Amino acid sequence: MQAGLLPAMGRPGAVGYCATHASHAVKTIKSYRLPGKTAFQSNSNRNDSILDPPEKALLKLSDNFLDLAPDAALTATTPRFINVYAGKSPARQAASTARELADSLMAPEASVSPKYFYNTLGSRLFEAITALDEYYPTRTEAGIFAAAYPQMAQALAQAGLPHPCLIDLGAGNCAKALALIPYLQPRQYVPVDISVEFLKGAAAQVQNNFPALGIVGVGMDFSAGLALPDEVQDEDRVFFYPGSSLGNFQPEQALQFLRQMADPAQGKARGLLIGIDLVKDAAVLQTAYDDALGVTAAFNKNLLRNVNELLGADFEVRQWRHVAFFNAGLSRIEMHLEAICDLTVSWSGHSRRFLAGERIHTESSYKYTVESMTELLRQAGFRQVRHWSDPKDWFAVFWAAV
Ligand code: AVJ
Numbered sequence: 001m002q003a004g005l006l007p008a009m010g011r012p013g014a015v016g017y018c019a020t021h022a023s024h025a026v027k028t029i030k031s032y033r034l035p036g037k038t039a040f041q042s043n044s045n046r047n048d049s050i051l052d053p054p055e056k057a058l059l060k061l062s063d064n065f066l067d068l069a070p071d072a073a074l075t076a077t078t079p080r081f082i083n084v085y086a087g088k089s090p091a092r093q094a095a096s097t098a099r100e101l102a103d104s105l106m107a108p109e110a111s112v113s114p115k116y117f118y119n120t121l122g123s124r125l126f127e128a129i130t131a132l133d134e135y136y137p138t139r140t141e142a143g144i145f146a147a148a149y150p151q152m153a154q155a156l157a158q159a160g161l162p163h164p165c166l167i168d169l170g171a172g173n174c175a176k177a178l179a180l181i182p183y184l185q186p187r188q189y190v191p192v193d194i195s196v197e198f199l200k201g202a203a204a205q206v207q208n209n210f211p212a213l214g215i216v217g218v219g220m221d222f223s224a225g226l227a228l229p230d231e232v233q234d235e236d237r238v239f240f241y242p243g244s245s246l247g248n249f250q251p252e253q254a255l256q257f258l259r260q261m262a263d264p265a266q267g268k269a270r271g272l273l274i275g276i277d278l279v280k281d282a283a284v285l286q287t288a289y290d291d292a293l294g295v296t297a298a299f300n301k302n303l304l305r306n307v308n309e310l311l312g313a314d315f316e317v318r319q320w321r322h323v324a325f326f327n328a329g330l331s332r333i334e335m336h337l338e339a340i341c342d343l344t345v346s347w348s349g350h351s352r353r354f355l356a357g358e359r360i361h362t363e364s365s366y367k368y369t370v371e372s373m374t375e376l377l378r379q380a381g382f383r384q385v386r387h388w389s390d391p392k393d394w395f396a397v398f399w400a401a402v
Contacts, residue, residue: 079207081200082229084220094310098348101311105345105352111361112303114248114335115223118195119306125299127173134291136284137244140395141275145176148388149183152273152399155386156184156238159271159401163187164238169222170194170245174202177240181210190232192218223249226260226267239269244277244395247332247366251376254366258380262402271401272382279367280394282326289324289333289365297322300335303362313347323359335363370396 085093104111117126130138145152156164164186168177171191181189189206193199196219203217216231239261246254261267289296300322304315323336336359344353354360368376370387373396377385382400389396 077207077211079203079215079217080231081203081217081219082231083196084218084227084229098311101307101313102347102350105307105311105313105360106350109361110352110354110359112307113223114363115194115221116306116310117299117303117363118193118198119302119309120195120198122299122302122306123172123195123198125295125302128295129291129299132291132293132295134287135296136288137275137277137395140390140392141242141244141397142176142179144275144388144390144395144397145179148397149180151388152397153183153185155399155401156271159384161236161238161270164236164270165190165233167228167232167237167239168192169239169241170243171199171202173198174206176242178206178209180240181206181213184238186213186238187236188214188216188233190216190218190228192220192222192228194219194221223257226257228267234268236270237268238271238273239267240273242273242275242397244275244365246274247277247368248363249366250364251366255376255379258377258382262381269402271399272377273397273399274377275395275397276368276373277365277395278389278393279331279369280392282328284394285326285333285367286324289335290322294322296324296335300324300337300362304337311347313345315345316343319343320360330364331367333363333365333367334361335365336361368396373398 088096101112101116104113129135156162162185164184165188166177166181166184166186167190168174169192171177171193172195174191177189177191189210191199191203191206199217199219203215207213207215216229218229218232246257249257258272261269261272291297301317301320304317304320307313308315319340320337321340323334323338325334326332327334338359339354339356341356342354344351370389370393374385374387377398377400380400382402384401385398387396387398
């Protein structure tokens with residue numbers, strides 16, 4: 001990635017963080033200064049190096065998160081932030097979360113929804129996963145984007161969306177949007193995530209980098225529905241759903257979710273930019289979810305800590321072990337937590353006994369083919385579908401227009 005790509009990032013001496021340079025920063029942002037060409041286009045041996053430049057760029061990006069100058073934190077405009085509790089008060093929301101957790105833990109085949117991975121520590125552990133050698137999706141996707149940003153921007157412009165409202169589903173640290181914004185030049189940026197405190201920090205960071213951009217942060221569980229607050233503009237909505245997060249849905253749920261997005265009465269999408277992990281060699285897949293450092297194991301077990309907090313349960317993390325494998329028949333990675341010994345877990349007057357070897361299913365991560373994903377998007381109501389992928393066809397980014 002070239003230095004000019006992210007105009008106001010926190011390189012030493014970069015503009016945009018410091019109040020005294022604010023007007024310069026705004027000017028830089030308003031023009032969304034674009035580089036002449038991407039690192040990829042200028043690289044003669046594209047295939048050999050596809051993974052390296054964006055990986056470096058990602059590392060740079062996280063450096064920038066840490067490097068934020070203290071005075072910048074004080075002078076930054078805090079973006080608007082809206083918490084959506086699906087029409088319920090926070091107390092009722094907490095009660096229904098507890099009920100949902102209790103029900104899924106009491107089921108004959110115990111499970112916990114993967115959305116409960118993402119407390120603040122969980123979001124950080126996921127960030128760490130994306131930096132692992134074994135976890136190829138993030139850097140492969142970044143490589144695809146880095147090679148195709150201008151083409152993607154062109155695809156949006158051709159669809160009549162030169163300045164979209166960019167809705168970033170599961171925005172997390174907003175790193176992917178930070179790189180995309182200079183190209184798509186959104187009128188409004190709407191990062192959405194269930195991990196509210198984590199997102200607030202990240203949204204403020206985006207505002208630092210793009211002071212002139214209208215940002216509406218939304219804290220909500222969008223798996224429950226895509227009804228966005230009124231502050232989010234209706235026009236020119238483009239959903240950004242990278243990272244293969246769609247893979248967490250069962251295929252039938254994925255279809256419903258995409259349909260909802262394309263529905264003029266609900267998501268009101270004009271287009272969707274979505275990244276999806278592709279079916280590949282089982283060993284490569286499996287290693288990505290069972291890394292040598294044990295970061296994914298920690299991410300999986302941290303879910304128990306979150307359940308303890310949300311449900312008032314007494315899970316002992318040490319009594320559980322991480323299990324991950326590729327279920328080829330269902331085309332999905334499965335993650336489970338397996339009881340190491342016979343044990344009992346209790347919460348507010350209830351308890352469940354687990355025998356050694358019994359599992360809690362914590363995540364399914366479905367893998368698609370280019371064909372199956374194209375078909376899914378068409379079934380959901382997207383008419384124009386195209387995609388970009390890496391040389392190994394490990395990952396694909398789709399642009400789908402309604
Ligand atoms: C965020 C759902 C895309 O399935 O690869 C990473 C989550 N779980 N390692 C994925 C995850 C274990 C990730 N998604």
